[in-house]
Structures are given as structure tokens and as C-alpha cells.
Amino acid sequence: MNPKLVDRVKQLLKQSLVATSRRVWRTPLDRRTSIKLLDGNIVYKQQHESVNIPALVSVSGVPSLYFPTERTLSFDPDYVWKIGLNEQIESLTICTSGNTLLNNKLLLDLDFRISGAGILEWPYKPHQITYPLVVAPWSHLWASYYDYVIFVLAKLCRIEEALGKEIWQEAKICYPLKHTSFELEFLTKLGIPESSLIDTRDRETRYRAECAVLGNNQDWYFPSPYDIALLRSKFALKEKVKPYRKLYLSRSGKRKVKNEAQVREVLKEFDFEILEDISRTVDEQIRLFAEAQVVVGPHGAAFTNLLWCQPGTKVMEFFYAGYTPPFFYYICQLLGLEYSCTVDDSGASEDWSLIGMDMTVDVDILKKEIKKMLG
Numbered sequence: 001m002n003p004k005l006v007d008r009v010k011q012l013l014k015q016s017l018v019a020t021s022r023r024v025w026r027t028p029l030d031r032r033t034s035i036k037l038l039d040g041n042i043v044y045k046q047q048h049e050s051v052n053i054p055a056l057v058s059v060s061g062v063p064s065l066y067f068p069t070e071r072t073l074s075f076d077p078d079y080v081w082k083i084g085l086n087e088q089i090e091s092l093t094i095c096t097s098g099n100t101l102l103n104n105k106l107l108l109d110l111d112f113r114i115s116g117a118g119i120l121e122w123p124y125k126p127h128q129i130t131y132p133l134v135v136a137p138w139s140h141l142w143a144s145y146y147d148y149v150i151f152v153l154a155k156l157c158r159i160e161e162a163l164g165k166e167i168w169q170e171a172k173i174c175y176p177l178k179h180t181s182f183e184l185e186f187l188t189k190l191g192i193p194e195s196s197l198i199d200t201r202d203r204e205t206r207y208r209a210e211c212a213v214l215g216n217n218q219d220w221y222f223p224s225p226y227d228i229a230l231l232r233s234k235f236a237l238k239e240k241v242k243p244y245r246k247l248y249l250s251r252s253g254k255r256k257v258k259n260e261a262q263v264r265e266v267l268k269e270f271d272f273e274i275l276e277d278i279s280r281t282v283d284e285q286i287r288l289f290a291e292a293q294v295v296v297g298p299h300g301a302a303f304t305n306l307l308w309c310q311p312g313t314k315v316m317e318f319f320y321a322g323y324t325p326p327f328f329y330y331i332c333q334l335l336g337l338e339y340s341c342t343v344d345d346s347g348a349s350e351d352w353s354l355i356g357m358d359m360t361v362d363v364d365i366l367k368k369e370i371k372k373m374l375g
Contacts, residue, residue, distance in 0.1 A: 026107050026118070027105055027106055028109060029107060031216075034108040035076075035079070035110075037106075038079075038081045038108075041081040041082055043082045044078070044079060044159075044215075048075045048078070048225050050072050051073045051075075052070060053072075053073060053329075054070050055070050055071075056068075056341070058343045059340050059341065059365055060345075060365055062343040064324065064326065064329070066221070066324075066325075067326060067329070073222050075222075076218060078158060078216065080215045081214045082211065082213050083212050083214065084210065084211045085211070090103050092208060093206060094209065094212070095117070095118030095139075096121050096141070096202075097118045097139055097141050097176065098117070098136060098138045098140065098141070098174070098176050098200050099117040099136075099139035100212060110217065111216070111217045117139045122203060125204060125205055125206040127204055127206070128207075128208060130207075130208040131208070131209050132209075132210050132211065133170055133172070133213070134171060134172050134207070134209035134213070135156070135172070135174070135212075136175060136209075136212055136213070137155045138152045138175040138176065140176075141176050145302075145304055146303075149231065149304050150227070153190075153231065154223065155215040155217065155227070156173075157227070158226075158227060161230060163213065165191055167213070168190065168191050168193070168196060169193075169196075172197075172198050173187075173192060173197050173198065174209075175200055177199040177201070179199075181281070182281075182282050185283075186282055189235065189282070221326055222326075228331065228335070232308070232335075235308070236308050237287060241290055243291055243312075244291060245273060245292045245293060245294075246270060246374075247292050248264070248272045249275050249297030249298070250297065251297070251300050251302075252277035253277070254357075255298050255320065255323075255357065255358060255359065257298050257360070257361055259360050266363050266370070267370070269367075270374060272294075272296070275288070285305050287308075289308040292309055293314065294370075294373055295309070295315050297316075297318065298317075298318040299318065299319050299323070299324075299328075303317065303327070307331065309335065309337055311335060312337070314338045315328070315338065315339045316339075316340045316341065316369060317329075317342075318344075319342065319344065319359060320346060320354065320359040321344055321345070321347060322348030322351055323350065323357060324341075324350060338373075342366065344361065345360070
């Protein structure tokens with residue numbers, strides 16, 4: 001079936017369910033109203049200046065949909081709030097999705113201006129637990145490695161910056177856990193004990209709090225520059241190393257390179273390491289990218305590890321024409337990495353439903369660009 005049609009049907013069904021739920025169940029607040037409601041509970045507020053991002057054209061001559069010309073990005077303040085029960089807030093509930101519900105009615109919107117997370121939750125839960133202090137860093141059931149590191153982990157770093165490391169000994173951390181090795185490794189690095197983690201996916205239990213610590217996120221494509229800096233300060237390799245690795249990031253799931261055998265042959269001519277799509281420890285990933293001179297591969301979450309690269313690292317990202325998000329171009333601009341990209345010749349128009357499409361890489365263009373990158 002046409003992926004665009006499937007996506008449209010899903011959106012219409014969700015809109016219908018949300019509209020019904022708003023009338024009889026819960027009220028999702030918009031982002032501005034959510035932030036205004038929490039105004040008296042701010043414990044951290046940082047306003048980043050605007051950032052100018054240059055125009056981007058792929059090495060095959062395709063202008064970026066997002067940066068066809070130079071663009072100035074502005075940011076909301078980065079916040080941390082600490083909310084306690086009072087005359088206005090009589091109850092605090094952490095939904096299955098991780099979102100925060102006030103007074104059994106009002107759903108906050110603090111992540112990506114996507115209102116309604118938690119609105120379709122089943123109303124009856126046989127068990128209830130109330131904790132004195134809860135940290136609720138994520139309001140959605142979904143999260144890739146990119147989302148987790150850039151938004152969940154970064155928000156936890158910001159909360160630690162605001163309230164100190166002792167917060168991890170005092171609070172329960174409540175959100176839909178990923179249950180991955182990288183999640184536990186990162187949390188351990190922050191000093192968060194596993195015993196403090198509460199998986200809100202438990203649909204049998206309602207989690208309430210006497211006090212909750214929350215934070216906001218910026219745009220999904222353009223996360224907070226302050227948060228990016230915090231992540232690097234917490235997790236980037238501390239020792240000085242000379243970048244020497246030439247890395248190719250292979251993918252085994254969606255968004256594969258159709259002609260990868262040819263791509264590998266080209267890259268082997270230049271002594272690239274082929275990083276197969278397998279599990280690696282957080283420490284292994286941090287070191288690999290800290291030592292990277294060049295990073296090449298199809299768009300995917302593995303590029304999140306560009307966070308650990310040193311300024312001047314060269315990056316080339318492969319895209320299917322119908323899905324060319326600027327996540328990693330933006331991060332490269334913040335970190336001083338030299339970015340380029342290729343877009344295949346499928347001619348597809350940009351559409352979110354095409355997120356999983358495989359791509360073909362022009363190996364002649366690739367070879368030419370690798371020679372240029374290596375000087």
C-alpha cells in the first residue's frame with residue numbers, strides 16, 4: 001500500500017480519537033500556555049542567542065529543502081521547573097507516555113509542540129503509587145537513539161545542572177524506559193541508580209507525585225545549543241587524541257544503501273573502516289567518533305555520535321530524496337564539523353511517510369568527494 005496513504009489514514013484516525021478525548025477526557029495545553037502555567041516554578045532558565053546556518057547544497061547539486069539559503073534560527077529559553085502541590089495544582093500524574101497531567105485534566109506540551117501525549121490513555125488503572133519527588137524528562141512513548149541522547153539525556157543533564165547531582169538520589173525518574181544497554185550505560189554515567197528508574201509503560205499503575213521536576217525541548221530538528229554543549233561536557237572523551245579513523249556507518253534496517261557493495265569497494269580503496277550495524281557500548285561509540293577523521297554513511301541515528309567528534313572532522317551523509325532531515329547538518333554547524341551530503345536521483349518529493357526508504361549512492365560522485373575530503 002502507498003506509504004503516504006497509510007500515513008494519512010493513521011493521522012485522520014488519530015485526529016478523530018484526540019478530538020473525542022478532548023471533549024470527554026483530558027485537555028491538552030499548547031506550548032505557550034504550558035510554559036506560562038509553570039512560570040512561578042522556574043529553577044533554571046537559559047536563553048541562547050540566534051544561530052546563523054549557511055545554505056546547503058548536496059554534492060550532486062540538490063539544494064536543501066530546509067536550508068536553500070542562509071537561515072537564522074531562534075530558540076525558546078531552556079527551562080527546568082520544579083512543581084509542587086498547591087492551591088492551583090491539586091494533583092500531579094505521570095502518564096503512560098511520560099507526559100505530566102495536572103489536576104487530572106490538563107496535559108502539558110513541553111516537547112516539540114506536539115500536544116496531546118497521554119490523551120488516549122486508558123482511564124482505569126487498578127494500582128496507584130505516589131512518590132515525594134519525580135523527574136519526568138520525556139512525554140512520548142517513542143524515542144530512537146537520536147531522540148534519547150539529544151532530548152531525554154540532554155534534559156537530564158540540564159536538570160542536574162539546575163539542581164545538582166543529589167537530585168538522582170532523592171527522586172524517582174519516570175518515563176517510558178527504552179530498556180536498551182545504551183540507556184542504562186548513559187544513566188549510570190550520570191550517577192542515576194537503576195533502582196530509581198520507573199517505567200511508566202506499566203498500564204496497570206497510576207504514578208503520582210507530590211513534587212515533579214520537568215524541562216522543555218526545542219525544535220526536533222534544531223535542539224538547544226546549550227544542551228549539545230552539556231552533553232559534550234558530560235560524555236565526550238576527556239583525553240586528547242589525534243583523529244585518524246575513516247568510518248563508514250553501515251545500516252541493516254530501514255534506509256539501507258541499495259548498492260552498498262559498490263560503495264564499500266570505493267571506500268576500501270581509501271582504507272575506510274566498515275562499522276557494521278551491531279550493538280556497541282557507549283564508551284566504544286564515544287571513542288570511535290572522538291578518533292574519527294572522516295565519517296560517511298546513510299542517514300540514521302548512528303550519526304548522533306557526531307556529538308563526540310573533534311572540530312574539523314569531515315562528514316558525508318547519504319539521503320533518499322524524499323527524506324532529507326537536517327538534524328546532523330545543524331549539529332555539524334554547532335560543533336565545527338565539515339559537512340556534505342549526497343541525495344539519490346529518485347526524484348521523490350519530501351514527505352515524512354518516506355522515512356524508511358532505501359537509497360542508491362552515485363559511486364562516481366562518492367569517489368570524487370572522498371578524494372576531495374582527504375585532500
